[in-house]
Amino acid sequence: MNEKNTVLLEETFKEYYFNKFDLIHVPPRATEREFGYQKINSGMIRHLSVKNDKDLHLLLMREIPSDVYCSNAYYNFPALPMSEKDWKGADLIFDIDAKDLNLSCRPEHTITKCASCQNLTEQQSPCVQCGSTKFDTVSVGCKNCISESKKEVEKLTEILTSDLGIKKEEIQVYFSGNEGFHMRVINNDYESLSSHERADLADYIMFNGATPESFGIKKQTNSKSSLPTLDEKGWRGRMARSLFTSKSKTSKITKEIISGGYSGFQLRLEEIRKTLGVRIDPKVTMDIHRIFRLEGSINSKSGLSKIQCTNLDSFDPFSEACLLGNDEVQITANCPIQIKLKNKKFGPYKNETVSIPKYAAVYLICKGLGSAV
Ligand SMILES: [Zn+2]
Ligand SMILES: [Zn+2]
Structure with missing residues (x-):
């Protein structure tokens, strides 16, 4: 990511961590968990120990990460290398992602870009601008993807409660911060399951x-x-x-x-x-050493936040999880599809310089469809 984009994103993320800290908490049993984070343009830093909310706040303000993670696992020594951590157990977790649901709406909101010059292109033929044959695809927010993902959450909740004896209040549902939902089960009976047993459970859930x-x-x-x-x-x-x-x-x-x-x-x-069958990502459920996106933190694939859904039915991620600032900033936007955030419509934009609120500017930059000027 170029320097100007990095500056705008970091400035906006810092403001968020500072103003919205009441949304970002360490999960229960924080001292037994491993934390990790990523900064823009750099790799993952993990095997960290964060004792409490105050520690977490300091880390966020000091590092201004683009993404923050925390293990579902509990360890005796979370900050030691993996082989010395001494695994004690792990919350049962699930990942439901709209991109895995084979929905017919996907092509309507998926944009193909040349991987080397970012030129938007219609089909996967050599880029007209630079001749490259490498492409990236990026998907922008879609109501249908969210409502279909919610159906998977409901199916999974039904199986967990009726077949596995898990109580509804032991299941936490979160918007992932991009195109799906994360679920976490807080129940001691399932904490000690091995990876193999979790794989069997995933098969059962997926039918x-x-x-x-x-x-x-x-x-x-x-x-x-x-x-x-x-x-x-x-x-x-x-x-x-x-x-x-x-x-x-x-x-x-x-x-x-x-x-x-x-x-x-x-x-x-x-x-x-x-x-x-519930379309979960089985790799996530069977991974007992995973660091999973921290609730309350920003997802740098979109600039939206991973937040808990207390009322799944009415939950609208494009307004409720869109929590960055409203100040207007100038960016060059290149987004052929109209997007809607905080009930405001933006675009379509054809490589033009526009003045839009930070939350929308960051969304477009995170998606690779905009650039700070
Ligand atoms: Zn190109
Ligand atoms: Zn869709």
Whole structure:
């Protein structure tokens, strides 16, 4: 990132850390966690110990990081190298990202840029300006992506509460600061799970690896089928409610399923996996040494903040998580799609110098669609 952009971003982030410190707290059991951060144009610094909010505040004001992270894991010695940390356990965490949901709206708000000269381009052919064939894509805010991601959060919450005995108040939901949601489970029963066990749990949540046999459909047609019923717990019940929809339709649909045979059921299973399976990033859930974006901090992919969603239904990240200053600044903006932040519309801009509030200027610069003048 060039010098002028870095100065504007750091100045705005510093103001945020100073003014909004009431939003940025260390999580519970802070002394047992590893912290890390990144500054603009530099690598990750990790294996840090931050004891309390005051320590954190000092770190933020001194370093002005672009991104701040904290481990989901608990250690005896969080500031030592990984092999000497002495792992004690980790919160169960989940990452739901709109870019992984294969949504049909994605092409409408994804912009392709030449990786070397930043020229915006329509298709992935050599850049007309510099001939480079390397491209970056960047996606700007989309309401549909957020509402589809919220549906995944709701599906996951339902599975965690009904199948795993986790209480609703033990599940914290956060907007990730860019295009999705993070979830954290605070429950001692799950803290000690190994990475392997978390991978199995992720498969369960995603409904991976389900076979017709688990739902009573066998390969031999002469053996009796024992299809799930509507009131069963777990995936069998969820599957039954999706297949039969109501008690009155059960016998008719049962006949259809039996006559469709094993391979017919496999197809149904695949369809249902796509709608009922939760599309989490399994790599995040199975990682027991991860440093995860700290709640309250800024996500430098967008300049929006990672904040807790107390009312998921009504939550609008483009106003509620857009917390940077309103002072106007001048930037050169090159954004072919109109964006909406704090209920104000910006753009589209065609490589023009504009005077816009800092929060919008930072958003465009973070997305690589604007440059400070
Ligand atoms: Zn180019
Ligand atoms: Zn979208």
